[in-house]
Amino acid sequence: EHEDKKDMQTIIKEHINLGLIEPGVSAYSSPGFLVRNHGEIKRGKPREGLVLSEKKATIAVNKIEFLGILIDETGIELQEHIVEKIRNFPDVLKDKKHLQSFLGVVNFAGTFIKDLAKYRKDFRPLLKETESSKWKWEEIHTQRVRELKQVCSNLPKLAIPQDEDELIVYTDANDYRWAAVLIKRTTTGEEPCRYTGGLFSEQQAQVWHINEKEFFAVWKAFKKWPLFLLAKEFILKVDNTNVKAFLKKMEEFEANSIMLRLRHLRVNLEELDREFGRLAVNAQVAGQVQRTDFDIVQTTIRNSLVASTALWNALQEPIRKASPSVMSRELREQGS
Known part of the structure; x- marks a missing residue:
């Protein structure tokens, strides 16, 4: 079965590279195929699709229960x-x-x-x-x-992003924690799809500048939801203008092989209205930092892998040495 999985992954990758199929952000957009006799594949008969066990699979139902x-x-x-x-x-x-x-x-x-x-x-x-x-x-x-x-006792029902939905990622950080939420925007409004967040280690909380903490929140969000964010363009909203400046200039930083292979992709940056209250980010991201006068930045990301790699590279030095990075020092000097 392990070899079957590897074969299927190879076939799918080849079809994607040829442009015959494209990744989808919704599980409902990818139908499966039932093979009744798994032994036929072992005997060398050609397969026509993904192998599903008839005994274990539940097919053609509107609702399923899976791992809680x-x-x-x-x-x-x-x-x-x-x-x-x-x-x-x-x-x-x-x-x-x-x-x-x-x-x-x-x-x-x-x-x-x-x-x-x-x-x-x-x-x-x-x-x-x-x-x-x-x-x-x-x-x-x-x-x-x-x-x-x-x-x-009062958890929300979370939406499932569809291919046609506009995706928005809100992130925020304060001294000791970070938070992010994935939102889908439709013609009827915005609906939460996933929440994530975490605590900074004591070392990170004491040593990292707030810029690094904001970068970390964005990177963690990208890493958490690759299924949704790698397949399509999405919007990043964060209350730190240095994140925008960094993503805009990320090609000036030392790039690794992934970024070089994807250098034809770009990040399209747009200024958003400065009125923080109108965005209701406090209602969307509970990990808010109380501020009275700052910019809200909207960043349209065309490929989260490029942006995530750049953010990770920028965070490597403080993570390894537990000391402010050169980039962070430069940003602090610019702000002083």
């Missing part, structure tokens, strides 16, 4: 038994393993939770607990558990 997720043509939602498992945890957790178990289930629901890192932050000291240290559960931890239970 309920999927239909209108979107995805977390199954009730996962939510119930979260609610069944006590408000006061007894030890580190108990906390890890709780957070493990919550993390499973993370793609539905806006700014999950905000709730996780207060648990970080407890996760560092060792055998020699004393378990110290406080009221703030009980409060966070209750808040997470409440949030998970």
Whole structure:
């Protein structure tokens, strides 16, 4: 079966390179083919499509349950038994393993939770607990558990992007956390498709300049949703003008082989209205940083692989050395 998968990947790649097919952002745009007798393929008979097990596959249905997720043509939602498992945890957790178990289930629901890192932050000291240290559960931890239970009891149904939908990525970062949301824009408005976010390590939080943190949020979002972002043009919205400046000039930075192969692709940059409130980013990205006067930048990305590679290269030095990068120092000097 492993060889069958490799063969299919080779065939698909060849067809893409020839321009006969193109990647789709929706699972509903790619029909599968049923082969009733898998042994026929092993005996050398030509196959006509993807191999599906008749016993294991559910075909021609409008709704499926898969690994705790309920999927239909209108979107995805977390199954009730996962939510119930979260609610069944006590408000006061007894030890580190108990906390890890709780957070493990919550993390499973993370793609539905806006700014999950905000709730996780207060648990970080407890996760560092060792055998020699004393378990110290406080009221703030009980409060966070209750808040997470409440949030998970009212999770949204997330939309599935279609080929014709305009995709928007909102990102933001503050001193200790970052957040991002993937939005699809249709004729009827904007709908959330996925959430992601995380905490900076203590070293990153202390050493990295805010520009690097904003870059990191964008890079993590690109890395999180390649299925949606590699296949089509999308819009990036971020409240940091240095991200725009960097992406616009990224070809001036040292490029690796991936960027050289894709150098014919470009990033189209556009200024967006400065009125931050009109964008309602606070409602879209809960990891907001409170500011009173700054620009909102809209960046149209034609290929997230190029932009993601450039951002990763820029972050390598501070990640390796835990010291501000040359790029970050230059940006700080420009802003001073």
